[in-house]
Amino acid sequence: xxxxxxxxxxxxxxxxxxxxxxxxxxxxxxxxxxxxxxxxxxxxxxxxxxxxxxxxxxxxxxxxxxxxxxxxxxxxxxxxxxxxxxxxxxxxxxxxxxxxxxxxxxxxxxxxxxxxxxxxxxxxxxxxxxxxxxxxxxxxxxxxxxxxxxxxxxxxxxxxxxxxxxxxxxxxxxxxxxxxxxxxxxxxxxxxxxxxxxxxxxxxxxxxxxxxxxxxxxxxxxxxxxxxxxxxxxxxxxxxxxxxxxxxxxxxxxxxxxxxxxxxxxxxxxxxxxxxxxxxxxxxxxxxxxxxxxxxxxxxxxxxxxxxxxxxxxxxxxxxxxxxxxxxxxxxxxxxxxxxxxxxxxxxxxxxxxxxxxxxxxxxxxxxxxxxxxxxxxxxxxxxxxxxxxxxxxxxxxxxxxxxxxxxxxxxxxxxxxxxxxxxxxxxxxxxxxxxxxxxxxxxxxxxxx
Numbered sequence: 001x002x003x004x005x006x007x008x009x010x011x012x013x014x015x016x017x018x019x020x021x022x023x024x025x026x027x028x029x030x031x032x033x034x035x036x037x038x039x040x041x042x043x044x045x046x047x048x049x050x051x052x053x054x055x056x057x058x059x060x061x062x063x064x065x066x067x068x069x070x071x072x073x074x075x076x077x078x079x080x081x082x083x084x085x086x087x088x089x090x091x092x093x094x095x096x097x098x099x100x101x102x103x104x105x106x107x108x109x110x111x112x113x114x115x116x117x118x119x120x121x122x123x124x125x126x127x128x129x130x131x132x133x134x135x136x137x138x139x140x141x142x143x144x145x146x147x148x149x150x151x152x153x154x155x156x157x158x159x160x161x162x163x164x165x166x167x168x169x170x171x172x173x174x175x176x177x178x179x180x181x182x183x184x185x186x187x188x189x190x191x192x193x194x195x196x197x198x199x200x201x202x203x204x205x206x207x208x209x210x211x212x213x214x215x216x217x218x219x220x221x222x223x224x225x226x227x228x229x230x231x232x233x234x235x236x237x238x239x240x241x242x243x244x245x246x247x248x249x250x251x252x253x254x255x256x257x258x259x260x261x262x263x264x265x266x267x268x269x270x271x272x273x274x275x276x277x278x279x280x281x282x283x284x285x286x287x288x289x290x291x292x293x294x295x296x297x298x299x300x301x302x303x304x305x306x307x308x309x310x311x312x313x314x315x316x317x318x319x320x321x322x323x324x325x326x327x328x329x330x331x332x333x334x335x336x337x338x339x340x341x342x343x344x345x346x347x348x349x350x351x352x353x354x355x356x357x358x359x360x361x362x363x364x365x366x367x368x369x370x371x372x373x374x375x376x377x378x379x380x381x382x383x384x385x386x387x388x389x390x391x392x393x394x395x396x397x398x399x400x401x402x403x404x405x406x407x408x409x410x411x412x413x414x415x416x417x418x419x420x421x422x423x424x425x426x427x428x429x430x431x432x433x434x435x436x437x438x439x440x441x442x443x444x445x446x447x448x449x450x
Contacts, residue, residue, distance in 0.1 A: 149161070341396075
């Protein structure tokens with residue numbers, strides 16, 4: 001599977017792909033259970049393709065992990081006794097498979113047991129080890145085919161998966177693999193944590209130089225890292241950068257089987273405003289060399305910091321006669337101390353729901369605000385909607401304010417007409433980072449009585 005990096009969420013372009021084992025782009029994922037709430041489906045999660053290092057001197061190549069998983073998509077049913085059949089007849093003369101203990105091989109096939117089939121495809125994967133066959137030629141390709149069955153509590157008692165394949169190609173070159181451990185536990189603001197990682201060359205050729213790229217969210221300070229590194233701020237708003245890119249180029253030669261590490265262990269210090277932070281690392285061989293299997297060149301580290309923020313909203317008190325227009329300047333503010341960011345998903349940190357006061361019509365709304373019906377459904381009417389949802393940015397700094405001006409036309413004067421502006425997250429619940437919800441709702445009063 002792939003994990004979206006913060007730079008991807010900010011720029012909508014890939015910067016780091018973090019992959020466990022050999023899992024390529026195009027991994028088959030299960031459909032949402034909401035698509036067919038009364039049925040279930042068995043799925044095989046496997047890479048479409050992967051590259052293996054060809055052996056040297058006629059020997060077999062280096063073993064590489066390949067993970068295959070089973071899953072189903074409806075939690076209303078229990079799925080057990082999964083039987084994944086792996087057919088390697090298409091690898092003859094190209095590659096070999098070393099079977100794990102939960103697979104029973106017979107000839108060119110093996111049946112692998114998955115006692116409890118999860119809802120997520122790689123929660124309990126079957127971990128194969130694959131390597132280029134002795135004497136196999138550079139550029140040769142082979143295929144692994146998969147089929148699967150499982151028992152289910154759904155009517156019928158058995159599920160059958162759609163068959164899948166993985167294409168293996170034999171290549172040559174450096175193959176840098178990042179190895180590291182994610183910090184455990186929760187930091188306090190001001191704490192420093194070590195983020196050690198090493199880079200191992202599992203390919204058949206040396207890497208002449210190592211390029212290290214890091215993306216660091218603003219709540220973490222990694223310092224200068226090394227004199228060979230340059231830091232670039234990214235995604236600036238109001239003079240604040242949500243993210244920094246650190247580019248380092250080292251001239252070390254990493255021979256096959258050798259390892260590379262930074263001259264000193266990487267550390268990160270949590271800022272006073274830190275909350276949920278990320279540090280993504282990717283590596284590439286120097287020069288014009290292409291990495292043999294780039295899917296394992298990344299490491300994603302999530303750093304949790306014990307912090308909160310205080311989100312609040314401010315409404316308005318307005319006066320206007322019938323036929324007049326007036327501006328309701330609704331306001332969102334984060335009083336800190338923590339900043340909040342959804343750099344992984346790119347989703348808004350929260351949303352404001354504005355209920356329009358009786359007797360008024362919205363004639364102009366901010367671009368990030370969308371009309372809703374009185375019950376909260378999508379509004380498709382020709383005029384102003386009775387309520388609006390306004391999505392906030394995907395990150396909000398501490399002490400940051402967002403203004404949302406609405407233009408209202410008073411059609412009928414209703415003394416004391418009161419609307420509301422309410423802060424919720426994108427799923428309609430209160431934000432977990434904001435423990436004080438008393439200031440998350442405010443009134444919008446038009447022509448207050450008396």
